[in-house]
Amino acid sequence: MALQQIYRTSLSLLTDLYQITMAYGYWKQGMAEREAVFHLYFRKNPFEGGYTVAAGLEHAVEYLQALKFTEDDLAYLGSLKGAQGQPLFEQEFLEYLRQMEFSCDVDAVPEGTVVFPNEPLVRVRGPLLQAQLIETPLLTIINFETLIATKAARIKEAAKGDTVIEFGMRRAQGIDGALAAARAAYVGGADATSNLLAGKLYDIPVKGTHAHSWVQAFDTEEEAFKAYGEAFPKDSVFLVDTYNTVEGVKKAIAVARELQPQGFILGGIRLDSGDLTYLSIEARKLLDEAGFTGTSIVASNDLDEHLITHLKQEGAKINVWGVGTKMITAYDQPALGGVYKLAALKNGEWEYKIKLSEQLAKTSNPGALQVRRYYNQERYLADMIYNELEPLPAQPQIVDPVDVTRRKTMDKDALHKELLVPVFQQGQLVYTLPTLKSIKATTAHELSQLHESIRRYVNPHSYPAGLESNLHHYKLNLIMHLKGTGSEA
Numbered sequence: 001m002a003l004q005q006i007y008r009t010s011l012s013l014l015t016d017l018y019q020i021t022m023a024y025g026y027w028k029q030g031m032a033e034r035e036a037v038f039h040l041y042f043r044k045n046p047f048e049g050g051y052t053v054a055a056g057l058e059h060a061v062e063y064l065q066a067l068k069f070t071e072d073d074l075a076y077l078g079s080l081k082g083a084q085g086q087p088l089f090e091q092e093f094l095e096y097l098r099q100m101e102f103s104c105d106v107d108a109v110p111e112g113t114v115v116f117p118n119e120p121l122v123r124v125r126g127p128l129l130q131a132q133l134i135e136t137p138l139l140t141i142i143n144f145e146t147l148i149a150t151k152a153a154r155i156k157e158a159a160k161g162d163t164v165i166e167f168g169m170r171r172a173q174g175i176d177g178a179l180a181a182a183r184a185a186y187v188g189g190a191d192a193t194s195n196l197l198a199g200k201l202y203d204i205p206v207k208g209t210h211a212h213s214w215v216q217a218f219d220t221e222e223e224a225f226k227a228y229g230e231a232f233p234k235d236s237v238f239l240v241d242t243y244n245t246v247e248g249v250k251k252a253i254a255v256a257r258e259l260q261p262q263g264f265i266l267g268g269i270r271l272d273s274g275d276l277t278y279l280s281i282e283a284r285k286l287l288d289e290a291g292f293t294g295t296s297i298v299a300s301n302d303l304d305e306h307l308i309t310h311l312k313q314e315g316a317k318i319n320v321w322g323v324g325t326k327m328i329t330a331y332d333q334p335a336l337g338g339v340y341k342l343a344a345l346k347n348g349e350w351e352y353k354i355k356l357s358e359q360l361a362k363t364s365n366p367g368a369l370q371v372r373r374y375y376n377q378e379r380y381l382a383d384m385i386y387n388e389l390e391p392l393p394a395q396p397q398i399v400d401p402v403d404v405t406r407r408k409t410m411d412k413d414a415l416h417k418e419l420l421v422p423v424f425q426q427g428q429l430v431y432t433l434p435t436l437k438s439i440k441a442t443t444a445h446e447l448s449q450l451h452e453s454i455r456r457y458v459n460p461h462s463y464p465a466g467l468e469s470n471l472h473h474y475k476l477n478l479i480m481h482l483k484g485t486g487s488e489a
């Protein structure tokens with residue numbers, strides 16, 4: 001219950017006011033218990049990339065498990081006044097909220113899974129009032145963590161097997177921005193964090209070096225290195241760029257030699273400014289010549305996947321990457337833009353719902369959706385978004401979302417997996433939350449199943465993911481019906 005521990009016992013008011021006003025309205029209309037289906041999905045991969053890494057489910061589960069209005073919450077809601085000073089909500093409604101127990105079915109894509117636009121990451125089916133109420137917090141949690149996990153995956157990919165340490169806490173968007181992002185970065189690919197509380201809460205390995213102030217606090221750089229080396233004879237990484245980087249490396253080597261008889265091991269040096277390619281090459285030469293071939297070269301300073309790729313292409317001799325601001329804030333795209341849309345409502349029979357949009361691609365999808373991922377021994381082949389409430393044809397076609405005349409015919413039973421798995425059934429948790437380490441392993445495996453051309457940064461290929469053709473046609477007809485333009489031929 002990490003989030004609750006940090007903040008407070010109830011997060012039930014962590015939602016937009018309009019969720020509660022709609023809840024009140026549904027309750028008054030007698031619609032509160034009508035069965036509804038909502039989907040949480042995004043429309044575009046972040047960072048102009050070719051994939052997205054799902055994250056945040058564990059926090060979403062924690063939130064849903066604790067969804068209960070406390071006396072304090074209800075007193076606050078009871079104190080809210082409308083424009084004429086009248087109470088906003090009737091006492092009887094507050095009583096309904098007091099008795100409310102979460103009873104939805106929730107299906108979701110496990111954390112670490114690679115996902116693509118328009119695929120539901122979470123599907124909620126249950127009483128309309130409840131399923132609506134949880135829109136905002138689900139989006140808050142899943143949007144942010146998925147965004148950061150994706151950024152971290154890109155950065156880890158650029159590092160090509162080198163260690164990546166998340167150094168971003170000081171630049172994060174507030175406290176939870178630091179904690180949730182540290183976890184998401186680990187899910188995506190970071191190997192460790194400098195954030196101690198995240199390390200404790202989530203069991204993420206913690207790592208670090210020292211700051212420039214440590215060096216400044218001593219009369220000379222040598223004294224600073226020596227003092228740090230005496231404190232940490234087996235775990236020292238010296239920051240060498242406070243005054244002159246090349247001289248700093250030479251001093252680090254001299255101190256390491258001096259302390260060697262006492263069993264000192266120089267774990268690494270860190271570069272935090274200047275030309276990281278040139279300086280790392282020079283540092284590597286000096287270290288190797290002095291016999292410190294196992295000493296790591298850590299680099300930090302505004303790094304991201306593009307700069308890391310560039311430095312590697314230039315031949316930089318860096319093997320540990322400290323990445324802060326650009327990873328923890330998803331600097332080049334600060335929000336994922338995931339949405340939560342009503343897709344079906346029961347009125348005796350299921351009625352399918354869509355939200356119209358100017359563009360077909362932005363119009364939401366009706367039904368109770370599942371994603372079937374076809375794959376072979378080597379890689380993932382294609383994803384089919386289909387309506388679980390309707391039968392699947394034996395040879396379903398996947399419709400290309402960009403060019404609807406392009407179709408891919410699949411054998412329904414060809415090797416596949418369903419991405420959404422049961423998480424809550426009638427409000428009861430039925431999902432065993434994987435450990436963070438196994439989620440991280442899932443991410444690495446998932447990424448390995450994507451063709452390189454989908455993982456590249458510049459103009460990545462788009463992975464084939466589209467609607468099953470019956471669903472596609474149903475959607476087109478519904479759009480034409482709602483627009484009053486008849487139906488598809």
Ligand SMILES: Nc1ncnc2c1ncn2[C@@H]1O[C@H](COP(=O)(O)OP(=O)(O)OP(=O)(O)O)[C@@H](O)[C@H]1O
Nearest residue numbers: 272273274275276277278301302303307310311314
């Ligand atoms: N070889 C390189 N090619 C491209 N960019 C580099 C290279 N080496 C370093 N950089 C990047 O150039 C930017 C400027 O670095 P520089 O150290 O000159 O300035 P700075 O960040 O203001 O330094 P300081 O931390 O001392 O204030 C940083 O984002 C750094 O990561």
Ligand SMILES: O=P(O)(O)OC[C@H]1O[C@H](OP(=O)(O)OP(=O)(O)O)[C@H](O)[C@@H]1O
Nearest residue numbers: 167272300301302303322323324325326
């Ligand atoms: O650059 P980031 O990816 O965010 O990584 C974290 C940065 O935080 C620290 O320094 P800080 O930025 O506090 O000071 P500095 O810029 O003067 O080194 C560290 O030395 C890194 O440079």
Ligand SMILES: O=C(O)c1cccnc1
Nearest residue numbers: 167194207208209210322
């Ligand atoms: O341990 C480090 O070197 C570190 C930690 C946070 C931010 N920058 C660097």
